[in-house]
Amino acid sequence: MKQEKDYSRDLAEIRSMMERSSKFLSLSGWAGIMAGIYALVGAYIAYAVFGFNPDHSSDLPLTGTGISATLLNVILLAVFILAMAVGTAIFLSSKKAEKRGEKLWNATARRVLINMAVPLAVGGILVLIMISKGLIGFVAPFTLLFYGLALYNASKFTYGEMRSLGLIEIGLGLLGSYFVGYGLLLWAIGFGVVHIIYGIYMHYKYER
Template sequence: MKQEQDYSRDLAEIRTMMERSSKFLSLSGWAGIMAGIYALAGAFIAYKVFDFHPDGIMDISYAAGTLSSNLVNLILLAAFVLAMAIGTAIYLSSKKAEKRGETLWNATARRVLINMAVPLTVGGLLILILIAKGFIGFVAPFTLLFYGLALYNASKFTYGEMRSLGLIQVGLGLISAYFVGYGLFFWALGFGVVHIIYGIYMHYKYER
């Protein structure tokens, strides 16, 4: 009986070692929660302060070929929210990796980044083109779509829950593309509310 228990323990340790070497497990649930809070704050500022609520694909207040001060402020706001989310994720994930006796920047982390890079880069360039052409209504749907595809693409190298998160973002992006006038609402729902729920779930499942 004791020998069987030893075998079971050895197998569990081997499985854990293989999982650590093949999957990036240092993602912090709190990083998702904070990213969601930043996104909700950014959406609120965009709506209330910069009066951003395009009701169609082409918004006359952001005509093609122009770059109004309001649009510049929105771009800077988006960049700030993104920088805060990434910075917080790096800090909290590095702390988690340290507790696990690992380094944050390892081969698996590089695989995650590489698999996310292509969808995010293509999506980012397309969104810049849409802004340049004045198709503001499609910005929110496309950010959700390409972010979701990036998560789904990288999910095989980290927690399986990321695949579900990616599919949810893609679904919200498609719905948002149909209901263009509610783009900011769906953006806040996807990047804000869904991230917070996901972060809480991951924290209680893996970090407590």
């Protein structure tokens, strides 16, 4: 009986070692929660302070650069939110990796980044093209779409829950592409509410 327990413990340890070597498990649930909060605050500022409405974005007056002041403010706000979210994710994930006695930047982390890079890069370029063509209403849903594709693509190298998160983001992106006037709202739901729920779930499941 004792020998069977020893075998079970050894198998569990081997399985854990293999999982750590093949999957990136340093993602922090709190990083998702904070990213969601940043997104909700950003969406509120874009709508209430800058008066941005994707449904009427084509009516915004242009500046000498060919971009409206409102849109320029929203773009700068989005870049700031992205920087805050990425910075927070790196900081909190590094703390988690340190607590687990692991390095944040390792082979599995590189695989995750590489698999996310192509969809994100293509999506970023496409968003810039749409902005240049004045198709502002599709910017928010397309960021959701390509972000979801990046998550789905990288999910095989990290927690399986990321696949579900990616599919939800893709679904919201498709909805936003059809209901263009609700693009900002769906963006807030996808990057804000869904991230917060995902972060809370991951924290209670893996970090407590």
